[in-house]
Amino acid sequence: MDDRxxxxxxxxxxxxxxxxxxxxxxxxxxxVVALYLRGGLEAGPPGTVRASRPTEAxxxxxxLPPLPPFPxxxxxxxxxRALFLESAVHGVALDGPTGLxxxxxxxxxxxxxxxxxxxxxxxxxxxxxxxxxxxxxxxRVRALREQRPLPAVRRGLTPDDTLLAVALHGEEGLxxxxxxxxxxxxxxxxxxxxxxxxxxxxxxxxxxxxxTGSHYCGGGGGCGGGGF
Numbered sequence: 103m104d105d106r107x108x109x110x111x112x113x114x115x116x117x118x119x120x121x122x123x124x125x126x127x128x129x130x131x132x133x134v135v136a137l138y139l140r141g142g143l144e145a146g147p148p149g150t151v152r153a154s155r156p157t158e159a160x161x162x163x164x165x166l167p168p169l170p171p172f173p174x175x176x177x178x179x180x181x182x183r184a185l186f187l188e189s190a191v192h193g194v195a196l197d198g199p200t201g202l203x204x205x206x207x208x209x210x211x212x213x214x215x216x217x218x219x220x221x222x223x224x225x226x227x228x229x230x231x232x233x234x235x236x237x238x239x240x241x242r243v244r245a246l247r248e249q250r251p252l253p254a255v256r257r258g259l260t261p262d263d264t265l266l267a268v269a270l271h272g273e274e275g276l277x278x279x280x281x282x283x284x285x286x287x288x289x290x291x292x293x294x295x296x297x298x299x300x301x302x303x304x305x306x307x308x309x310x311x312x313x314t315g316s317h318y319c320g321g322g323g324g325c326g327g328g329g330f
Contacts, residue, residue: 115184116269118222122235123243124272126215130206131289132269133184133191135276138283139261142192146199149288153195180221183214190214202288246270252278 116136120128134151137143146152177186190210194200205211222228227239235243247270253259256279267275273291276284284290 113180114222114225114227115180116265117184117187117218118180118227119243119246119266120269120272121215121218121222122227122239123270126212127202127206128269128272129187129215129218130191130202130211131272131276132265133188134202134205134287134289135268135280135284136265137188137192137195138280138287139264142188143195145283145286148286150199150201151195151205151287152199153192177217180218180225183217183221186217187211187214243270 114122116132117129120132134143138151141154143151144154177183190208190213191205193210194205194208200208206215219228219233222239223230223233227236228234229236250266250270252267252271252274253263259279264275264279267279269275271278273284273289276290281290
C-alpha cells in the first residue's frame, strides 16, 4: 500500500471496508446495521426497514441521541463521511418502509456513498478514473478477513465487532450477529422450506424486530478495525 494511505486517516471505517469488499450495497448495509444498533432503524414490513418510532426506540426507555445532520456541504474525514452515509439512509427511512435496493438507488444515499469513495480515493485505495479497489486494498481486505474470522458465539462481543464483521463477511456476518433483524429487513435471503418462506408476519402489533440493546457504534469512530 503506497504512502498516500498513511497521510490520511490511518483507520478505515466499516463502511469504507464494506465498500472496498462489496461495493455500495455492502456499505449501505453497514450503515443500516449501525443505525439499527443505535436504535434509529427497525425492521418494517417484510423486506424493509423504517425509522424507529420514538416510543419504540431503544430498550432502556431513554431518548435516542440525535442523528448527525445531513450537511449542505460535502463532508471531510472518513468518520464524518460514514456518519453522512448513515444520516442519508435514516433520512430516506423517515419517509416510510424502504427496501435495501431502494436505499442503494436513492439519490441522497448515492451521493453519500460517493463521498465515502472520495475518502478512499484520497487514501490511494481506489484506482482512477474507474474508482475500483486497488490491488493493495483488496489484499488488505483479504488479510483482515483472515485475521478476524467470524466467531463461533456472539457473547461478549461489541457493536464495533458487529459492524466490522458485517463489513468483512457480508451475509455470513449478518447471520451471526443480527440474524432476526437481517432476515426481516431483507438484508439476507429468505429460506424457502417446502414452498413457504421462513419469514412470517408477527402476530402482535405488526412491528418487526427491534434493537437488542442501547449500544451504538457511530459511523466509524471506534469501528475502524485493524489500522487499515
